[in-house]
Amino acid sequence: MPTTAAAALSDLAATARAWPFEEAKKLVARVEKRGGGTVLFETGYGPSGLPHIGTFGEVARTTMVRHAFRVLTEDRIPTRLLCFSDDMDGLRKVPDNVPNREMLAGHLGKPLTEVPDPFGEHASFGAHNNARLRSFLDTFGFEYEFASATEYYRSGRFDQTLLKVLAAYDEVMAIMLPSLRAERQASYSPFLPISPTTGAVLQVPLVERKVEAGTVVYRDPDTGVLVEVPVTGGHCKLQWKPDWAMRWAALGVDYEMAGKDLIDSVKLSARICSALGAPPPDGFNYELFLDENGEKISKSKGNGLTIDDWLAYASPESLSLFMFQKPRSGKKLFFDVIPRNVDDYYTFLAKYHEESPAQRLENPVWHIHTGTPPTLDLPVSFALLLNLASASNADDRAVLWGFLKRQDAALSPENHPELDRLVGYAIRYFHDRVAPTKRFRVPEETERQALAALDAALAALPAGADAEAIQAAVYEVGRAVFPDTAKPGPDGRPGVSLAWFATLYQLLLGQERGPRFGSFAAIYGVPETRALIATALARTDG
RNA sequence: GAGCCCGUAGCUCAGCCGGUAGAGCACGUGACUUUUAAUCAUGGGGUCGUGGGUUCGAGUCCCACCGGGCUCACCA
Numbered sequence: 320m321p322t323t324a325a326a327a328l329s330d331l332a333a334t335a336r337a338w339p340f341e342e343a344k345k346l347v348a349r350v351e352k353r354g355g356g357t358v359l360f361e362t363g364y365g366p367s368g369l370p371h372i373g374t375f376g377e378v379a380r381t382t383m384v385r386h387a388f389r390v391l392t393e394d395r396i397p398t399r400l401l402c403f404s405d406d407m408d409g410l411r412k413v414p415d416n417v418p419n420r421e422m423l424a425g426h427l428g429k430p431l432t433e434v435p436d437p438f439g440e441h442a443s444f445g446a447h448n449n450a451r452l453r454s455f456l457d458t459f460g461f462e463y464e465f466a467s468a469t470e471y472y473r474s475g476r477f478d479q480t481l482l483k484v485l486a487a488y489d490e491v492m493a494i495m496l497p498s499l500r501a502e503r504q505a506s507y508s509p510f511l512p513i514s515p516t517t518g519a520v521l522q523v524p525l526v527e528r529k530v531e532a533g534t535v536v537y538r539d540p541d542t543g544v545l546v547e548v549p550v551t552g553g554h555c556k557l558q559w560k561p562d563w564a565m566r567w568a569a570l571g572v573d574y575e576m577a578g579k580d581l582i583d584s585v586k587l588s589a590r591i592c593s594a595l596g597a598p599p600p601d602g603f604n605y606e607l608f609l610d611e612n613g614e615k616i617s618k619s620k621g622n623g624l625t626i627d628d629w630l631a632y633a634s635p636e637s638l639s640l641f642m643f644q645k646p647r648s649g650k651k652l653f654f655d656v657i658p659r660n661v662d663d664y665y666t667f668l669a670k671y672h673e674e675s676p677a678q679r680l681e682n683p684v685w686h687i688h689t690g691t692p693p694t695l696d697l698p699v700s701f702a703l704l705l706n707l708a709s710a711s712n713a714d715d716r717a718v719l720w721g722f723l724k725r726q727d728a729a730l731s732p733e734n735h736p737e738l739d740r741l742v743g744y745a746i747r748y749f750h751d752r753v754a755p756t757k758r759f760r761v762p763e764e765t766e767r768q769a770l771a772a773l774d775a776a777l778a779a780l781p782a783g784a785d786a787e788a789i790q791a792a793v794y795e796v797g798r799a800v801f802p803d804t805a806k807p808g809p810d811g812r813p814g815v816s817l818a819w820f821a822t823l824y825q826l827l828l829g830q831e832r833g834p835r836f837g838s839f840a841a842i843y844g845v846p847e848t849r850a851l852i853a854t855a856l857a858r859t860d861g
Numbered sequence: 862g863a864g865c866c867c868g869u870a871g872c873u874c875a876g877c878c879g880g881u882a883g884a885g886c887a888c889g890u891g892a893c894u895u896u897u898a899a900u901c902a903u904g905g906g907g908u909c910g911u912g913g914g915u916u917c918g919a920g921u922c923c924c925a926c927c928g929g930g931c932u933c934a935c936c937a
Binding site for chain 1 (some may be wrong): 863866873874878885886887894895897899900910925932933934936
């Protein structure tokens, strides 16, 4: 029998089926086989771009595996998560979204850490992007260690393994060449010398390799002279796939995941890693994030949803849920999936606290909150808030809160900050996504008269008129313009046709349906409602 | 050419270690509100892509096939 809470949890984790546990179990077997030591998780970045939704996904998922591993092993085996920035990569092209582009154009080909920061804030463009990456990760509270390729190369930390690559050159080439086209095969070299004269990362064929001296010789593309540089100390960088393999071998990386588009690359790098005498890391290939049409989301295409989009309309936790769910299946990432993930998150959260310990380990919120999900109950769903925001034309929190308080007077932003947070998201969602799609009809002549009459009736109401009084005024006007004799009112006078209310919502809110009008006007404000009427009256054809 | 994912209600999807099919939305009906949103209750609707196999029993495991789609094969 387990004697501690940690031991009990570990026992449960041993049979847990959630995917982070499956991954963690692979790692336990790996560590047992090699007899202990720290387990190193890695995620890597090409720092020429800014952090994006895939960056978040990779760190979030890796963190889930790491946490599962720690629980499984009762934290007896140290773990680290290294976020490795390939900032020594050469600047290939000038990004569109930065200032000082002509200045950058003069530094093409140089390592990013040698390119001046176009924003003028950091020591280099690479440093700038690294800072962006770190503050991005810090926003979410990830626990990680940052690593800079430039620093690692220059410090000599990679030297020993770089020399191994030089020694195993033929083997590395034998692995790489079959994967390349004929014309690329002719020029390919795993080593990319950094030009001592221009500072550029050179993609040149090697003329000679001197394993004993630890150097390579190439012909300078500008001058044609032979140049000899050490492969160590940051004088050479490696091509991507050998670089990945060298890093795994040098640092002893145990786990790294990658997208499905990198399957072949991972295989090649793993073979190179083995050739360097180190076991390649475990990990798995997650499915790509797809747009609405099922195509890969790419920054250059600009399709799909960005992380800023998501975080503008929903919480990081809901995004974590998205990342947790079925990482091996294709996932469409577009606007419509946001509300569902928000509501699913709260549903899982509510369920969590009623579940058995074993069930909890299968619950996404356990993984999202590294074992300690908060206790929260949400009186209404996010979907409802979105409906309400749309129906009530909510452009500030007070309007939405007005409707919420009608439902439950005890609710307030003060005693339910989480709900208030969602209210904010709902309003933004409405404002950005729903409001622009609204189609306001131009009023016809009789409708103009009715609106004018309604405006006058509202103006005549005493200040602070309640919902019932406003509703009565609406009826009075409607009775004159849109009578419905077949449907008498409670006092026997003619009723009011549905058309009147439909007209109001079409003209004032740009939609077919809406909330009870008196209640709406009372909460929305009589002057504000009159402003809506004025706007509607101002619309004309053409 | 290689690899991967998917095929379950009208739509989007969930179905955990195999045990008589579920949710949301949509739709129907009803309650409440003198109309409308919301809310609540309730109902209909599926030969689980096809064909085999394992099994007392298969949406679930195995094999084959069909269909839809993506990714890689220049660079990262």
